[in-house]
Amino acid sequence: MAITNFIPEVWAAQLLAILDKNLVYAGSPCVNRDYEGEIAAYGDTVHIASISDVSIVDYTKDTDLTVETLTDADRTLLIDQAKAFAFEIDDIDLRQARSGGALMSEAARRAAFGLRDKADQFVHAKMIGGAGSALGVVDATTASNVYDTLIVPAKVELDEVNVPTEGRWLVIDPATHGKLLLDSRFVKVNESGTSEGLRNGIVGSAGGFTIMLSNNASQRNRTAITATTTSGNKTITAAAGTFSQADVGLSIAGTGVGASSNKVASVNADGSSIEVTTNSSASATVADVALSGGGRAAVAGSALGTSYAEQIAKVEAFRPEKRFADALKGLHLYGSKVVRPEALVVASVKVA
Incomplete structure (x- = not known):
């Protein structure tokens, strides 16, 4: 199989097609790509401008209206995820395979599946962390x-x-x-x-x-979370991103936590702390915190809630210098942001 059979633009199109067909959280209709634009390099930022609501007032005949000055806000969607793959197939294997082209195609398909799965997990985490409403344990x-x-x-x-x-x-x-x-x-x-x-x-x-349907609607029960308690022993704090809105309603227990009837009442914006319903006997420092009693994280919403931007920057076919083999490598750049929490x-x- 000659290296000329590998046309990077074709492979990129095929991998993007596979991603589009299989993405769940990061695909249609779950996210919008309104701000995708031209993403050329890891670290690029998409700026999302929003405007304040316009006030509706009573109108009185022959009376001047007060002209309102609107304010705007700028939110950023950072393209902060960079995933890559690289594989080679020896010329002997290609020759002995029933169809060398099919072998390469299957390997590329598996690479695309891996990229898709990573992107879906990433967007799912963004959604359950930034949702504006939590139903608790269902x-x-x-x-x-x-x-x-x-x-x-x-x-x-x-x-x-x-x-x-x-x-x-x-x-x-x-x-x-x-x-x-x-x-x-x-x-x-x-x-x-x-x-x-x-x-x-x-x-x-x-x-x-x-x-x-998605297998990435992951189990939310977790153990061995090290944290501290603050604010009158009602708030349990850990590293940012430890908790998510899907934890609301779960039971919480552990060394130093206090009453076994504790429930997660709310989660702060960055997932670093939770409010508990009963925690009067908690210690200043807790360890081995366990969340239980729930299950899988279901997410409902509209594409208005989450923005997603992606691009496969490069897919390259090449011959490794010290091998008799055909090789393929690719790079996937993407980022996501919950822009309207109330829509999740x-x-x-x-x-x-």
Whole structure:
């Protein structure tokens, strides 16, 4: 197989196509790419400008209006994730394989899957960390509970903050999806006359949401978190990003934590601290904190909530100088930011 068979532009297009088909959290309809622009290098920043609301006032005839000066704010979406791959296949292996081209294509496909999975995990973490509303622990041990205690409450949360009904989505894990399949109110995609949606993780619709499936709806129970308590023994603080909005409602226990009935009441913006409902006997320093009682992190929302920007900067085919082999390497640059927290709702779903 000659190196001329590898055309970087073609491989880049193929890898991007695979990413587009398989991204869930970082794909349509979960995120917007309004600010993607031209991303040329690791560390580039997308500036997101927002304007203050315009005041609506009573009008009196023959009376001058007060002209309002609007304010704006600048938020930044930093392209701070850089992932790469590089692999080679020896000429002998290529020759002895039934189809050397198929071998390279399969390796490239696996590379694209790996890039996609990393990006999806990254965006998922952004969403559950920055969601504006948390439903707490949802008991989904029975089929009807998924609809009644997750789908309907999430819908109401979004309705109350005027998130448009068009384009709403809900991403759940396989176990929650399994429960939902037992509920007749859930309309499966295989009854809609097309299977196109399956390629993007879409598995049906319910309650005004497009239901999507992802294995990255990770388990939220965690152990061995070292932290301290402050603010009258009601706040437990750890490293930034340790906690997320999906932890609301989970039980918290550990050395120095205090009462075993503690529940996570709220999480601060950067995920470094949690408020607990009962913690009167907590020590100044706690260790081996454990969060339990929840399950998978379900996220509902609109593309208005999260911005995502990506680009595969380079895909290069080359011949390693000291090998008889064809090789391929690629670089994936991306970043994400929750720009409208109110357009995201998160819950910790207990499925067993």
